[in-house]
Amino acid sequence: EPEVTQTPSHQVTQMGQEVILRCVPISNHLYFYWYRQILGQKVEFLVSFYNNEISEKSEIFDDQFSVERPDGSNFTLKIRSTKLEDSAMYFCASSERVQTNQPQHFGDGTRLSIL
Amino acid sequence: AQTVTQSQPEMSVQEAETVTLSCTYDTSESDYYLFWYKQPPSRQMILVIRQEAYKQQNATENRFSVNFQKAAKSFSLKISDSQLGDAAMYFCAYRITQGGSEKLVFGKGTKLTVNP
Numbered sequence: 354e355p356e357v358t359q360t361p362s363h364q365v366t367q368m369g370q371e372v373i374l375r376c377v378p379i380s381n382h383l384y385f386y387w388y389r390q391i392l393g394q395k396v397e398f399l400v401s402f403y404n405n406e407i408s409e410k411s412e413i414f415d416d417q418f419s420v421e422r423p424d425g426s427n428f429t430l431k432i433r434s435t436k437l438e439d440s441a442m443y444f445c446a447s448s449e450r451v452q453t454n455q456p457q458h459f460g461d462g463t464r465l466s467i468l
Numbered sequence: 469a470q471t472v473t474q475s476q477p478e479m480s481v482q483e484a485e486t487v488t489l490s491c492t493y494d495t496s497e498s499d500y501y502l503f504w505y506k507q508p509p510s511r512q513m514i515l516v517i518r519q520e521a522y523k524q525q526n527a528t529e530n531r532f533s534v535n536f537q538k539a540a541k542s543f544s545l546k547i548s549d550s551q552l553g554d555a556a557m558y559f560c561a562y563r564i565t566q567g568g569s570e571k572l573v574f575g576k577g578t579k580l581t582v583n584p
Contacts, residue, residue: 356512386571396559396574408569444513451570454520456503459513 355379357460359445365466366435374430374463376445385428386446386457387420389413396444402428403451432465440467470495472562474575481550482583488535489545489578491560498522501563502536502543503572508556516558519543547580555582 358377366372378385387399401408402420410418419431428447432439442464446457471494481487493502504516519527519536526534531551535544547554560575 384570388572388574395576396572398571398573401569401571403569408567409571411571442511448570451568452565454501454518456515456518457570457572458515459505461512 357445357447357458359443359460359463361463362461363464363466365468368437368467369434372432372435372465374432374443374445374465376428376430376447376460377426378428378445378447379449379458380426382447382449382458384408384448384451384457385420385422386448387430388444388446388459389441390444390462391438391441399430399443435465435467437467440465470497470562470564470573472560472573472575474558474560474578476578477576478579478581480581480583481547483550483552485550486546486548487550487580489547489558489560489580491543491545491575493541493543493560493562493573495541495562500565502534503561503563504532504534504543504545505559505561505574506554506556507559507577508553513559517545550582552582552584555580 360375385402390396400410417433442462444462445460448457500521502519505513507513517529531548557577559577561572
């Protein structure tokens with residue numbers, strides 16, 4: 354069964370550094386998402402992306418965050434200048450369609466640790 | 469605002485027994501989708517089951533079934549004949565759709581332990 358893949362599985366970065374988290378969505382999916390989960394807290398929506406633009410973003414997704422689909426397969430989340438509070442598990446998801454019974458499919462996540 | 473509440477941070481069940489995980493949500497919408505996702509220690513969140521709000525019949529997927537009470541805004545997950553591989557975090561999620569986009573709102577999760 355096709356899967357969403359995320360790399361790296363664990364990223365350790367110094368505060369203030371830029372970090373890029375990578376995702377390869379399922380190949381025929383058109384809608385892409387990023388969520389994050391701070392340790393011990395809920396999984397929270399960050400951003401959705403379709404047709405090379407952001408469809409919706411949460412208030413967490415401030416100017417330090419950006420997303421890109423640089424080629425036909427990758428979907429990236431960039432944090433420009435990381436803060437301690439950015440430490441979390443980041444999940445990428447994709448879906449074939451929206452507003453139907455099609456679910457979002459999640460990757461394994463990238464654990465981001467900011468020192 | 470839509471919220472999802474899972475009141476049981478942890479649950480345990482004996483192998484082969486049945487366990488029910490609770491989930492309540494708050495919404496003013498009449499048509500929506502609800503999901504249960506499972507996150508085993510390997511970390512990937514896997515869809516367990518989905519329910520369309522306009523369908524009165526409770527969804528079932530093999531050993532997994534839901535008790536969907538729309539008026540009470542309750543969406544519990546029942547796992548029958550529990551197996552060791554069912555041990556995981558279980559997340560209840562409500563899907564918000566608007567303007568051609570969608571997002572999931574998750575509960576805090578319930579950690580299920582299966583005892584041999």
